[in-house]
Amino acid sequence: MRRCDELQTWFAEYLGQVLPAHQRRELEDHLSFCPTCSQLLAAERRLDQLLAAQPLATPSPDFTLQVLARIHRDGTNRVDW
Amino acid sequence: MSAELELVQRCARGDQLAFAELVEGHKVMVFTIAWRLLRDRGEAEDLAQEVFLRVFRGLPSFRGEAKLSTWIYQIAYRACLEELQKPHRRQQYVSLDENARELPFADPGPGGVDLSQTLDHYLSKLPPHYRMALTLYYLQDRKYQEIAAVMELPVGTVKTYLHRAKAWLREHVVEERCAR
Numbered sequence: 001m002r003r004c005d006e007l008q009t010w011f012a013e014y015l016g017q018v019l020p021a022h023q024r025r026e027l028e029d030h031l032s033f034c035p036t037c038s039q040l041l042a043a044e045r046r047l048d049q050l051l052a053a054q055p056l057a058t059p060s061p062d063f064t065l066q067v068l069a070r071i072h073r074d075g076t077n078r079v080d081w
Numbered sequence: 082m083s084a085e086l087e088l089v090q091r092c093a094r095g096d097q098l099a100f101a102e103l104v105e106g107h108k109v110m111v112f113t114i115a116w117r118l119l120r121d122r123g124e125a126e127d128l129a130q131e132v133f134l135r136v137f138r139g140l141p142s143f144r145g146e147a148k149l150s151t152w153i154y155q156i157a158y159r160a161c162l163e164e165l166q167k168p169h170r171r172q173q174y175v176s177l178d179e180n181a182r183e184l185p186f187a188d189p190g191p192g193g194v195d196l197s198q199t200l201d202h203y204l205s206k207l208p209p210h211y212r213m214a215l216t217l218y219y220l221q222d223r224k225y226q227e228i229a230a231v232m233e234l235p236v237g238t239v240k241t242y243l244h245r246a247k248a249w250l251r252e253h254v255v256e257e258r259c260a261r
Contacts, residue, residue: 009244016223043255047247050200050254052219056109057116059126064104067133068097074134 002026004037011044086145093140104133107150110220111157117216118161118209128164132157147230154231158213165209174208177245196254203253211246214239 007030013019014027031038060066091099111132115125135156143152164170204212210232217228229236 008248009240012240012243012247018223040251043251044247046196046255047200047251050196051215051247051250053197054200054219056220057113057122057125059108059112059129063108063112063126063129064101067104067130068101070130070134071100071137 002030004030004034007037008040011041012048014041015045015048083145085149089140089143089145089149092137100137103136103149107153108133110150111153113220114154114157114213114216115161117204117212118158119164120205124164128160129157132160135160148227151227151230154217155233158231161213162209175206175249177208177211177242177249200250200254203250207246207249211242214242215246218243 007027010019010023010027014024019027031041088099088103092103108129112125112129115128115132116122119125119128132153136153139152139156143149147155165172204215207215213232214228217231221227225236225239229239232239234242
């Protein structure tokens with residue numbers, strides 16, 4: 001029988017629904033009688049939601065123009081824009 | 082030919098609109114990577130621009146063996162690591178490496194009950210490679226292969242980084258807060 005700490009390394013793939021079926025069954029069997037791992041999984045699920053909800057960062061509206069200007073300024077362009 | 086490779090070839094031929102299209106398509110992700118690793122908006126913006134300069138210079142060598150996004154995020158990650166290596170940016174991070182996991186971490190956190198603020202605080206304490214793995218995991222639809230390709234690491238190492246980072250964050254952000 002696997003130890004708790006070994007099974008806990010499967011949490012991320014379990015929550016991401018990519019854990020292979022036989023490992024998922026083994027983990028779910030374990031969770032049915034291990035309150036420690038069940039609590040940890042609940043905490044990991046909450047963390048997972050928080051991390052997934054982190055917003056993307058948006059650069060300034062003229063970002064693309066600034067990049068094109070830098071290419072001209074730095075003489076990076078090998079072609080005549 | 083894929084639409085991606087066609088776009089790259091148009092850029093390489095000097096099509097300014099094509100390059101603007103390439104930047105538009107990837108700027109949010111590149112800026113998000115820079116922002117999450119550098120944690121300063123102005124510096125992230127400057128570095129993200131530098132990334133696209135490097136992309137522009139490197140376009141002739143892009144052969145389409147990797148996805149264009151993988152190649153661009155790889156350039157962004159390398160640029161961030163270079164920036165973080167600079168002496169004035171040296172910062173203390175929590176060590177999650179195997180041999181140092183038992184070291185105490187004396188940081189009371191920001192207090193309060195806002196979990197997302199608490200998460201942000203503790204994320205800033207993670208070493209950059211752990212933060213990068215987490216960033217890509219949630220923004221790249223949890224695809225380990227993609228993360229491994231961007232970070233130039235084996236998939237197993239990526240999984241280890243994610244497991245350690247999440248276990249540490251879970252302990253400091255969720256369990257401690259919920260126990261208060």
